[in-house]
Amino acid sequence: MAKKDDEGKKTKIEDEGKKLTDLPGIGPAAIAKLESAGVYDLMGVAVLSPPALSELTGLGEAVCRKAIQAARNMLDLGFVDASEYERRREDINFITTGSRNLNNLLGGRGIESKAITEVFGAFGSGKTQFALSAAVNVQLPKEQGGANGKAVYIDTEGTFRPERVKQYAEGVGADPNKVLKNIFVARAFNSDHQILLVDKINEMIKNGEPIKLVIVDSLTAHFRAEYSGRGQLADRQQRLNRYLHDLMKLAEQRNLAVVVTNQVMANPAMMFGDPTTAIGGNIVAHASTYRIYFRRGKKDSRVAKLIDSPNLPDNETVFMITTNGLKDIDLKGED
Numbered sequence: 549m550a551k552k553d554d555e556g557k558k559t560k561i562e563d564e565g566k567k568l569t570d571l572p573g574i575g576p577a578a579i580a581k582l583e584s585a586g587v588y589d590l591m592g593v594a595v596l597s598p599p600a601l602s603e604l605t606g607l608g609e610a611v612c613r614k615a616i617q618a619a620r621n622m623l624d625l626g627f628v629d630a631s632e633y634e635r636r637r638e639d640i641n642f643i644t645t646g647s648r649n650l651n652n653l654l655g656g657r658g659i660e661s662k663a664i665t666e667v668f669g670a671f672g673s674g675k676t677q678f679a680l681s682a683a684v685n686v687q688l689p690k691e692q693g694g695a696n697g698k699a700v701y702i703d704t705e706g707t708f709r710p711e712r713v714k715q716y717a718e719g720v721g722a723d724p725n726k727v728l729k730n731i732f733v734a735r736a737f738n739s740d741h742q743i744l745l746v747d748k749i750n751e752m753i754k755n756g757e758p759i760k761l762v763i764v765d766s767l768t769a770h771f772r773a774e775y776s777g778r779g780q781l782a783d784r785q786q787r788l789n790r791y792l793h794d795l796m797k798l799a800e801q802r803n804l805a806v807v808v809t810n811q812v813m814a815n816p817a818m819m820f821g822d823p824t825t826a827i828g829g830n831i832v833a834h835a836s837t838y839r840i841y842f843r844r845g846k847k848d849s850r851v852a853k854l855i856d857s858p859n860l861p862d863n864e865t866v867f868m869i870t871t872n873g874l875k876d877i878d879l880k881g882e883d
C-alpha cells in the first residue's frame with residue numbers, strides 16, 4: 549500500500565495537529581470531562597468562556613482563562629484580509645462529476661476540496677454511482693477536471709464495484725487497471741472501525757500517498773444500526789458529530805475533497821414538503837458544506853437538488869447515470 553521508504557518527509561506536517569493535550573493546565577481528567585460534554589478540539593475550547601470551561605472541567609477560572617487564551621492563540625483566530633482569504637482558496641481542487649449541469653449546481657467546477665459534500669437520497673437514487681465516478685475522475689489531470697490524485701473509498705455496505713469503476717475509467721479514456729490501483733478501498737465493519745480509518749488516511753498521506761478524495765459510503769448506516777434505541781440518539785449524534793469534525797479537519801489540512809452518502813428515512817411527522825429526511829438530522833446538515841438530494845426523475849434521469857448552501861442558491865438540475873459516466877441530458881423538450 550503506502551510507500552514507507554522516506555521517513556524524512558514525515559516531520560513537516562505533523563506539528564499542525566495541535567490537540568487538547570497541548571493546552572496548559574488541562575490534564576487527562578479534564579479532557580475526559582470535556583469529551584463527554586462534546587468538546588473534542590481546540591475550537592471547542594476557544595469558543596468557551598472561562599466560567600463555562602470551569603463548570604465543565606471543575607478547574608479554577610484562572611486556569612481556564614489561560615487555557616482558552618492558549619487555544620485561541622494556537623488556532624490563530626484573527627481576521628485575515630481578503631487577499632489572504634483569496635490565497636487560501638487558490639489551492640482548492642475541483643473534481644468534475646462528468647455532468648456539466650451537476651458541476652454547475654456545485655458552483656461550476658464540481659466537487660471541492662476543503663469541503664464535505666453530502667449526497668443523500670433513497671436507495672437506487674445514484675449516490676454510490678456518483679461516488680464511484682468521482683473516485684475515477686479525481687485521478688484525471690487538472691486540465692481535464694481532476695485533481696491528479698488518488699481516492700479512498702470507505703465502504704460500509706459492501707457496494708463498492710470494481711467493474712463499475714473500470715467502466716467509468718473507460719468513459720474518461722483512462723486505463724481501467726491503473727485507475728483501480730489508485731483507489732484504496734476499506735470495508736468498515738462498524739462505526740468504530742469507520743472512525744479509526746480517518747487516522748489511517750492521515751498516515752497514508754504522511755507516507756506520501758497523494759490522496760485527494762475520501763468517500764464514505766455510507767456515512768450513517770452503521771451509526772443508525774448500532775444506536776437504534778430512542779435513548780441512544782444523543783450518543784449517536786455526538787459520535788457522528790465528532791466523526792464529521794475529523795473528516796472536515798482532514799479535508800482542510802490535506803486539501804482534499806470528502807464525499808459522504810446518506811440514506812433518507814420517511815418522516816411521518818412531517819406534514820408539509822418532502823416527507824423524506826436525511827439521517828443524522830442537523831448534525832450532518834451543519835457539518836456538510838454542500839448537500840445534494842438525489843431522486844429518480846422522468847425516464848432514466850436523476851434529479852439533483854442543492855440544499856441550504858452557504859454561498860450558492862438552492863437549485864436543481866437533471867442528469868443521467870450511464871454505463872460510462874454521469875452525463876447531461878438534453879433538456880430541450882422537457883418541461
Ligand code: GTP
Pocket residue numbers: 669670671672673674675676677678707811869870871872
Ligand atoms: P443505496 O446504496 O441502495 O441507498 O442506493 P444508491 O443511491 O447508492 O444507488 P446506486 O448509486 O447504486 O444506483 C443504482 C442505480 O444506478 C441503478 O438502479 C441504475 O439505475 C443505475 N446504474 C447502476 N449501474 C449502471 C450501469 O452500468 N448503467 C446504467 N445505465 N445505469 C446504472
Ligand code: MG
Pocket residue numbers: 675676677707765
Ligand atoms: Mg449505495
